[in-house]
Amino acid sequence: MRLRNKPWAADLIAANPSMILVSPEDIAGKWQTRFAKEQPIYIEVGSGKGQFITQMAQKYPDRNFIAVEIQESAIAVILQKQVELKLPNLQLLLGNGAALTTFFAENEVAGVYLNFSDPWPKTRHEKRRLTYKSFLAEYQQIMQPTGYLRFKTDNQGLFEYSLMSLNDYGMVFDDISLDLHNSELAEDNIQTEYEEKFSKRGQVIYRLEAHYK
Numbered sequence: 001m002r003l004r005n006k007p008w009a010a011d012l013i014a015a016n017p018s019m020i021l022v023s024p025e026d027i028a029g030k031w032q033t034r035f036a037k038e039q040p041i042y043i044e045v046g047s048g049k050g051q052f053i054t055q056m057a058q059k060y061p062d063r064n065f066i067a068v069e070i071q072e073s074a075i076a077v078i079l080q081k082q083v084e085l086k087l088p089n090l091q092l093l094l095g096n097g098a099a100l101t102t103f104f105a106e107n108e109v110a111g112v113y114l115n116f117s118d119p120w121p122k123t124r125h126e127k128r129r130l131t132y133k134s135f136l137a138e139y140q141q142i143m144q145p146t147g148y149l150r151f152k153t154d155n156q157g158l159f160e161y162s163l164m165s166l167n168d169y170g171m172v173f174d175d176i177s178l179d180l181h182n183s184e185l186a187e188d189n190i191q192t193e194y195e196e197k198f199s200k201r202g203q204v205i206y207r208l209e210a211h212y213k
């Protein structure tokens with residue numbers, strides 16, 4: 001994600017406290033109070049510029065969504081969209097996905113989306129991959145027993161790694177697709193910015209869905 005620091009980002013965030021929180025310490029267990037309606041909460045970790053999460057919020061008004069993004073310049077782009085759209089079922093969190101258990105209480109989340117996460121191909125960076133076991137433990141602690149993890153990527157290496165990592169963690173696979181755009185799931189699929197870019201280049205998109213035992 002190549003976004004230079006935008007001087008307006010901090011100002012925009014400060015001006016919209018009802019739409020975005022910045023690494024809050026006292027929000028765990030209280031997210032429902034920030035939405036218009038109490039309904040299941042789904043989060044996307046690493047939302048980038050937010051095409052996926054804003055479209056999901058529009059398509060599923062009976063669900064609440066939270067974009068979790070570590071880069072201020074990226075989440076400010078989502079916030080700009082939300083200032084215009086004013087979706088009652090979308091909230092933003094500027095924070096690190098590695099610290100989800102400080103932001104969410106047990107069972108607060110119904111599902112976690114990971115889309116085109118940074119691959120971190122070097123072995124010494126394995127711990128930064130969003131499907132590394134420490135991240136899987138974070139998702140597990142905040143997710144309801146019926147919850148699911150959905151992951152999409154164009155990166156074969158990261159996909160294979162993620163299959164092994166989730167399997168080693170003891171997760172159960174509900175669905176694995178080696179060519180999402182030519183599968184029965186394509187019709188309902190909402191594309192992310194990266195997904196559009198990579199599929200236009202002819203790359204296949206991998207997808208998996210899994211849950212905890």
Ligand SMILES: C[S@@+](CC[C@H](N)C(=O)[O-])C[C@H]1O[C@@H](n2cnc3c(N)ncnc32)[C@H](O)[C@@H]1O
Pocket residue numbers: 001045046047048049068069070071074095096097098115116117118192193194195
């Ligand atoms: C390659 S981009 C993909 C963006 C978007 N999901 C898409 O598919 O178009 C990965 C995003 O994940 C964010 N990210 C990486 N590590 C993160 C972490 N630990 N917590 C939250 N966001 C993270 C990056 O800042 C970046 O915006």
